[in-house]
Amino acid sequence: MRRVLILGGTAEARALAAELAGELAGGGTHVVSSLAGRVTNPRLPVGEVREGGFGGPDGLAAWLTAERIDAVVDATHPFAARMTASAAEASARTGVPLLILRRPGWRESPDDAWRRVASLEEAAARLADLPVERVFLTTGRRSLPVFTGLSGVWLLARSVDPPDAPVPANVQVLLDRGPYTVEGERSLILEHRLDVLVTKDSGGEMTVAKLVAARELGLPVIMVDRPPPPPGVRAVDSVAVAAAWAQG
Structure with missing residues (x-):
């Protein structure tokens, strides 16, 4: 067999x-x-x-x-x-x-404002160079330490499971699992006054709604290449x- x-x-x-x-x-x-x-x-x-x-x-x-x-x-x-x-x-x-x-992987449209990077560390460095204060972070709970050393930046970190403690004071953890809707992602971005999305090029339909919402709201996206x-x-x-x- x-x-x-x-x-x-x-x-x-x-x-x-x-x-x-x-x-x-x-x-x-x-x-x-x-x-x-x-x-x-x-x-x-x-x-x-x-x-x-x-x-x-x-x-x-x-x-x-x-x-x-x-x-x-x-x-x-x-x-x-x-x-x-x-x-x-x-x-x-x-x-x-x-x-x-x-x-x-996901494909960028002419209306998107993506900045592609090769690693999580490069994504964090890009954040430090951008005039942003409130970040929507969807790169997974294990990536959180890479981004928590940034000064003057507040993070909404979404993941399926909670990250390891302790969680820095400038981080709000949102536990949730896809699939997500464009309407829900748009509301989340507006509610938390987010001004940039950091994500991985995971591909698929379950989590693509955040990219559509970012496009509609004119949010820049830092996209980590696979x-x-x-x-x-x-x-x-x-x-x-x-x-x-x-x-x-």
Whole structure:
């Protein structure tokens, strides 16, 4: 029986698991979805689920061998660079084929005012150079320390789970989970008098409403570019293509 590991946690990973479960219900393939366990109460895919990390590339390579995995699809978040690097290294060590499934990034329109940067640190440096005081920060709870050293800047930091304590006095944490609406994002920006949005190029429809609202309100956006895939590893943006590949 063919055994496929999906490194998941995204809508694309859940869609892939569902498609494989539907197409392969007659047998011949066993699919395991792995979740890192970084989000409380994650949305679970259909089929077998494994929660928790592997212990880096060594642990993942050992697990692939012990579980006789035939193929791996890395459908983690576009910014899960460490997991993707571990998957690439484990694949190279074991010879288990690896495919990366990533949703397309967002595209800037002529009416947008984006400033693209390569890292969170560069985003924080850009904030220091802009005449802004109230920041809408949607780069994840683990990124908060990068931005809290800025003087004269107040942050509305939105995340699914609370950041580690202590939270600086100039930060208000908003716990929420998408999908979001343009009307809701517009109201949030106006209510808190926000004058810049800082976000990652995660792509997808669940959180794109903030970009539409920023465009309509004339807000500048600091957009952190996603890291490139490891060299030599194929990356696709279609669940159907990934499903066909996983079936061999």
